[in-house]
Amino acid sequence: MFRLNLKIALRNLWKHKLVTAINIGGLSVALAAFLLITLYVGYETSYDASVPGxxxxxxxxxxxxxxxxxxxxxxxxxxxxxxxxxxxxxxxxxxxxxxxxxxxxxxxxxxxxxxxxxxxxxxxxxxxxxxxxxxxxxxxxxxxxxxxxxxxxxxxxxxxxxxxxxxxxxxxxxxxxxxxxxxxxxxxxxxxxxxxxxxxxxxxxxxxxxxxxxxxxxxxxxxxxxxxxxxxxxxxxxxxxxxxxxxxxxxxxxxxxxxxxxxxLHLKPAYGSDAPYKTVVALLALGMLILVIACINFTNLSIAQAAGRAREVGIRKVMGAARRRLAQQFIAEIFLQCLLAAALGLVMAELLIPRFNSVFQVPLTIRPFENGLLWKFPLIIIFISLAAGAYPAVVLSGFRPAAVLKGNFQTSAETTWLRKGLLVFQFTAAAVFIASLLIVSAQLRYMRTEDKGFRAEQVLAVTNMRIYSDPKKFEPARAQLLGIPGVRNATVATDIPDGSKTGTARYTISGKEIMTGFVNVDFDYFETLSIPIVSGRSFSPAFKTDTADAAILNERAVARFGLTDPVGKLIRGCDKTYRIVGVAKDAKAQGFAQAVEPTIYTMKNTCANPKVRILIKVEASEMLSAIAALRKRWPEINKGDGEFFRYRFLDEIYGRLFHKEEQLQQVFTAAAVLTVLIAMMGLFAYARYLIGSRNKEIAVRKVLGAGSFQLLQLFNAGFLKLVLLANLLAWPLAYLFMQAWLGGFAYRISIPLFPFLAACMLTVFLTLITVSAQAWRAMKASPAGTLKYE
Structure with missing residues (x-):
């Protein structure tokens, strides 16, 4: 019996090669994506697993x-x-x-x-x-x-x-x-x-x-x-x-x-953003959704082929086959396809994993014993076989022999509605991912182009081992740096805008005390980073007391203290009293996810770490020659590092703060492509079957004078209604999903209408192309050849 069932399964799969290829191809792609995502999620959620207790x-x-x-x-x-x-x-x-x-x-x-x-x-x-x-x-x-x-x-x-x-x-x-x-x-x-x-x-x-x-x-x-x-x-x-x-x-x-x-601590520390955790959860949901879409595609195609298997079921039932045996037969066919898809998916995952590791900067490998794939993967195959094949097996094995052998077989209204519902679900997911991708891209574009309150371009962050907390110690080095052609400004500070948090302490103005971040800087700090001074002045060597007790607040600190004219007022913190000489524009030093903190800039602060972060602003036209000169003269400028002159561009350092968002953009790109591809594969096969079953109707309509445009309208209308319904369902889902994601940013875009319209237009366009191609193929057939036996 097993050999007979296997033969029947293989013959049926070979007979419907295109649909089989679509089923196996869609499942294999979904399995590869699901496998990579589950490996990544497992890696991200198991940090420090080896730590005792x-x-x-x-x-x-x-x-x-x-x-x-x-x-x-x-x-x-x-x-x-x-x-x-x-x-x-x-x-x-x-x-x-x-x-x-x-x-x-x-x-x-x-x-x-x-x-x-x-x-x-x-x-x-x-x-x-x-x-x-x-x-x-x-x-x-x-x-x-x-x-x-x-x-x-x-x-x-x-x-x-x-x-x-x-x-x-x-x-x-x-x-x-x-x-x-x-x-x-x-x-x-x-x-x-x-x-x-x-x-x-x-x-x-x-x-x-x-x-x-x-x-x-x-x-x-x-x-x-x-x-x-x-x-x-x-x-x-x-x-x-x-x-x-x-x-x-x-x-x-x-x-x-x-x-x-x-x-x-790795994904959602109490003191930081939980954006990495949200990304991991979104990825896990994405992997499961892609797998569900592939199963839906499989189910839809299997139900669509029901008419082609009806006579087979009728004859086998007349010959004494029980419904349970027939259901087992169909499940076996589906399991065989899932097994082939799993093998192909495993190969795809192995080929894609180097690129995946490069994007997510992880060392994942497909090693069955280390990752638990040896027992997880068979369970996944069995689950997919049951999820994708249970309902089609019940439908196919439930045909009545008397009805199907008389040739008047027709699937039930419930089955038709299920097919349409599954198709709508697929396109809803595709539209959600397309709209989400465009919104993530818009937020990334906003973060790259929006005013950060400072300019990181053309600024070198130089590795340094010397402590320059005393401005007098840095002055000789500054003079030498400014003597190099192309160097416009040079400064040193405890912190630079690289996303790291500054030290904090309690500062008081007129009895009002708030927790304030502090940055210990030197002359030219604001000029090097092009941070505007909105009132008052910057630190200047012309004012001898600046190195002792002068302070500059950012706009956020001024607002938190409730000051209207802060210049000249006294502020106390870290056991020292300062006089405010200026107000600087807010600098988004921690990126766009966190709001700018109240910050005080001083040149002398007993609470601060040593000043070791050297920043050098260089003219763009003389960047190469200036770097060469810096490398050559560094042993005399900075004996602590001597011959080891090392630097990084500040805009590259700051750009790393967007790395998670860039990863998410790539994930949504892949998800949108996969969901659209799987949905199109399902639509192609379904349209092929549906239009193929209406060949006689097409021939009759052509004989009665119907034109090509009318026939295209006829076949596209039903599918377009489903796709438009899918977009209407996708829009609120995508909006809520993206609203939750954007909620993790202190500075963010307002969600525009364009992504939703673009998702709708793209899915409609692809549907028109797919369905029209199948309809055109059927319309080219000769009516005489189709109707000659009627």
Missing amino acids: RERVFQVCRSLPDSKTPYTPAALGQLLKRSLPDIEATGTVKKGGFDFAVTKEDRTYFTTDYTLIDYEGARLFDLKPQGGLKEPENDQTGQFYLSDAAFQLLFPKKRDNAPELVVLGSKSAGFTAPVAGAAHANPHSVLQYDALSVQKQLGSGEGFDSNNYFTYVRVKPGTNKSVLEAEITKLYRSALIGAGADAGSSEVKTAAIILDPLNN
């Missing part, structure tokens, strides 16, 4: 009146471990302020992500460096490690675990340090580094007013998170009072602690 590890964040921040004092971790028995382990992490060169003989590696971590934190994250994790003897001696790639580059022939001496920074500076070995940097972790320093303890001697560290805790099983947050908040407030803060101040009253789960 991952579900019990949290990052300690501070909740401020206006925002949340992951930055905490170094002393907080040790205080928590000493005071709260529910906390099993703590860890403290800090990002180094420098990028530097590591040199061994004639080989050099340039670090870009230097990280410091205490020994307890290294144990919490289960770091396993070469030679084993060793606890440093004291706070002054730590273990310095490099990433696997860096270590292999510098020591290609090393086989033992003995420390190696390397030069850090300029060779002429002569600063050396021992490298303990390689510490594998897991790319699948929120803890990233290419150079790592394991210390006995971080921030020794620092108080609770220095919030430059990340604190992690692992709690004991069964710990109540909400209760623990309340206990830590109470402990933190007491520590602030003990450090000298006024118990009645808003700084103490509003202080609150949030425990952010480790498995949330």
